[in-house]
Amino acid sequence: MHASLANSSLPSQVSIVEVGPRDGLQNEAAVSTQSKIEFIDRLSLSGLNHIECGAFVSAERVPQMADSTQVFAAIQRRSDVCYSALTPNLRGLEAAIDAGANRVAVFTSVSEGFNQRNIHCSVAESLKRFEALLALASKHHIPVRGYLSCVVDCPYDGATHPQKVASLAHTMAQMGCDQISLGDTVGTGTPVRIARMLDATLNHLPAHKLAAHFHDTYGQALANLYQALQMGIHVIDSSTGGLGGCPYAKGAAGNVATEDVLYLCQGLGIETGVDIHKVVDAAWYICGRLHKSPTSKVSNALKNSASD
Ligand code: HMG
Numbered sequence: 001m002h003a004s005l006a007n008s009s010l011p012s013q014v015s016i017v018e019v020g021p022r023d024g025l026q027n028e029a030a031v032s033t034q035s036k037i038e039f040i041d042r043l044s045l046s047g048l049n050h051i052e053c054g055a056f057v058s059a060e061r062v063p064q065m066a067d068s069t070q071v072f073a074a075i076q077r078r079s080d081v082c083y084s085a086l087t088p089n090l091r092g093l094e095a096a097i098d099a100g101a102n103r104v105a106v107f108t109s110v111s112e113g114f115n116q117r118n119i120h121c122s123v124a125e126s127l128k129r130f131e132a133l134l135a136l137a138s139k140h141h142i143p144v145r146g147y148l149s150c151v152v153d154c155p156y157d158g159a160t161h162p163q164k165v166a167s168l169a170h171t172m173a174q175m176g177c178d179q180i181s182l183g184d185t186v187g188t189g190t191p192v193r194i195a196r197m198l199d200a201t202l203n204h205l206p207a208h209k210l211a212a213h214f215h216d217t218y219g220q221a222l223a224n225l226y227q228a229l230q231m232g233i234h235v236i237d238s239s240t241g242g243l244g245g246c247p248y249a250k251g252a253a254g255n256v257a258t259e260d261v262l263y264l265c266q267g268l269g270i271e272t273g274v275d276i277h278k279v280v281d282a283a284w285y286i287c288g289r290l291h292k293s294p295t296s297k298v299s300n301a302l303k304n305s306a307s308d
């Protein structure tokens with residue numbers, strides 16, 4: 001058993017990008033600013049070293065993120081944690097800089113249908129917007145991540161061709177994004193389709209430039225992640241409690257739950273540096289504020305075993 005693990009192509013450690021406070025809470029009922037701050041502060045104590053805390057987007061379009069400036073102002077920052085935000089345009093970047101975000105992320109889609117609904121422009125127009133943003137971010141020495149949505153399917157345009165993902169990921173990296181996060185936004189992917197998409201993309205970019213961002217609508221996210229890990233991906237986006245989804249991908253569930261990823265990694269002997277119990281604590285805290293239980297199997301299992 002040990003020997004086969006040692007010989008496998010799995011990485012020895014992974015980095016987790018915690019997107020719960022943004023991707024999670026953008027698609028849940030509104031919670032108070034204070035609850036978000038408490039949620040992020042708890043996550044900061046868990047060993048997670050990258051937390052996406054908010055989004056500087058139109059408050060009319062995504063009201064749940066309208067208090068991002070206040071959230072950034074009040075969280076208890078740790079020097080070993082990167083606190084990042086989504087920035088769709090220059091205005092968003094300026095707000096993120098004022099708020100003291102350590103890192104920002106631009107976002108576009110491989111598909112035109114989703115892009116038009118999400119950010120009201122074509123893929124080409126979105127890239128044009130990013131040019132000015134990347135230039136200003138570079139002036140301020142702020143690294144920019146690039147999200148690419150609908151890498152498997154688009155809710156409006158149907159199946160996505162892997163070559164399109166590869167080519168756009170390459171373009172975004174060439175423009176200056178230091179990492180490309182590949183989003184199965186609708187969560188319809190299965191391991192073989194993920195493998196095809198990654199295979200095409202890895203022909204253009206090395207694995208260390210990529211991250212896996214898988215929503216769990218059909219319950220395939222962990223299987224898809226296992227596939228991605230075997231192909232050398234070692235940055236995983238996940239959302240504590242399995243919260244969220246995207247307002248412009250109707251019916252899409254939240255990201256794979258952080259605690260479920262931690263449990264998988266623990267079982268595979270992959271180092272994460274994160275305390276699963278502290279993440280589970282944060283999951284129950286924020287879900288309590290939302291009057292629901294975490295969708296995460298691990299959060300539920302650990303709570304049940306603790307109450308025995
Ligand atoms: P626009 O719709 O093209 O139009 O905005 P606009 O530029 O004329 O602006 C419209 C309104 O937004 C105006 O306000 C602007 O002032 C305001 P109004 O005059 O009507 O009162 N505005 C802003 N407000 C705050 N911050 C800004 C900003 N920019 C303009 N930075 C825009 C384009 C992208 C801003 C808009 O369409 C928008 O905010 N869309 C929401 C996008 C969003 O947050 N989607 C969810 C996150 S993406 C996601 O979840 C996918 C991901 O997780 C990966 C995956 O799973 O695949 C990342």
Ligand code: MG
Binds near residue numbers: 185213215246255
């Ligand atoms: Mg997402």
